Amino acid sequence: MVAYIKENLFLVLTIVLLPFVVSSYGNFSMMVTKNEIDIICTKKDVNSSLCYELLKSIPKISALDFDGLTKFLIKYQSRNVSDALNQIKLSAGNATDLRTIDLCVQLYENTLYDTDHILKALAAKKYYNVSIYIIGLDANMDTCRDELVIMKPRLEVLIARNNVITNLSSIILFILDCYLAKEKEYC
Ligand SMILES: *[C@@H]1O[C@H](CO)[C@@H](O)[C@H](O)[C@H]1NC(C)=O
Ligand SMILES: *[C@@H]1O[C@H](CO)[C@@H](O)[C@H](O)[C@H]1NC(C)=O
Ligand SMILES: *[C@@H]1O[C@H](CO)[C@@H](O)[C@H](O)[C@H]1NC(C)=O
Numbered sequence: 001m002v003a004y005i006k007e008n009l010f011l012v013l014t015i016v017l018l019p020f021v022v023s024s025y026g027n028f029s030m031m032v033t034k035n036e037i038d039i040i041c042t043k044k045d046v047n048s049s050l051c052y053e054l055l056k057s058i059p060k061i062s063a064l065d066f067d068g069l070t071k072f073l074i075k076y077q078s079r080n081v082s083d084a085l086n087q088i089k090l091s092a093g094n095a096t097d098l099r100t101i102d103l104c105v106q107l108y109e110n111t112l113y114d115t116d117h118i119l120k121a122l123a124a125k126k127y128y129n130v131s132i133y134i135i136g137l138d139a140n141m142d143t144c145r146d147e148l149v150i151m152k153p154r155l156e157v158l159i160a161r162n163n164v165i166t167n168l169s170s171i172i173l174f175i176l177d178c179y180l181a182k183e184k185e186y187c
């Protein structure tokens with residue numbers, strides 16, 4: 001029996017371990033390749049100049065899988081929300097409509113507060129939850145933008161930053177839907 005196992009150890013190991021090798025090979029193929037970048041950045045609703053500029057600036061993007069890329073993008077977007085929030089606060093001095101400024105400050109702070117939850121949901125591979133959070137983030141940005149565009153004087157820098165944040169969401173949502181979610185309904 002012992003001899004039998006010894007002789008067949010290679011076979012046994014192969015049979016037991018093969019599924020892991022195969023599926024990690026499967027994972028390996030889910031790295032972010034140049035081809036995937038083209039697919040993502042040329043997608044309708046994705047701001048392609050922003051997308052290429054950003055993804056090409058990530059030093060080791062080919063070593064990332066889609067979870068890793070999504071994590072990177074969520075953190076990047078969160079920094080942009082934080083920068084935009086500071087800019088809004090600084091702009092208060094130039095704005096005549098402080099109600100809009102206060103509303104946007106509130107919405108951006110709520111958005112930042114969610115970042116940890118989003119990253120936790122991502123780590124737990126609750127991609128649906130991540131999508132829900134990102135959609136909520138966009139709703140916050142839209143509510144603020146609707147007021148910013150009618151505020152006089154228009155503070156273009158705030159509008160531009162707000163646009164970039166929602167443009168990042170489109171990239172994140174596309175990756176969630178088409179590479180991470182089990183059911184790729186919207187691809
Ligand atoms: C493949 O990747 C997923 C997500 O990163 C992970 O849960 C799974 O365990 C991996 N499979 C293998 C065999 O490495
Ligand atoms: C970027 O975001 C703005 C504001 O949401 C939107 O109007 C624009 O269509 C987006 N850009 C692209 C290329 O989708
Ligand atoms: C796309 O992103 C760039 C920043 O890379 C920005 O300047 C431009 O306004 C965005 N386009 C739209 C339609 O929002």
Ligand SMILES: *[C@@H]1O[C@H](CO)[C@@H](O)[C@H](O)[C@H]1NC(C)=O
Pocket residue numbers: 076079080083084160161164
């Ligand atoms: C977004 O954040 C990145 C990284 O912090 C920064 O380089 C970029 O200028 C920001 N873009 C905007 C529009 O705030």
Ligand SMILES: *[C@@H]1O[C@H](CO)[C@@H](O)[C@H](O)[C@H]1NC(C)=O
Pocket residue numbers: 090091094
């Ligand atoms: C306030 O307005 C002045 C004059 O237009 C401009 O130079 C300055 O950058 C503005 N400050 C902020 C924080 O937007």
Ligand SMILES: *[C@@H]1O[C@H](CO)[C@@H](O)[C@H](O)[C@H]1NC(C)=O
Pocket residue numbers: 120121124126129
């Ligand atoms: C995901 O959403 C479900 C339903 O709303 C909730 O019960 C669960 O706690 C969430 N999980 C995470 C990790 O956010």
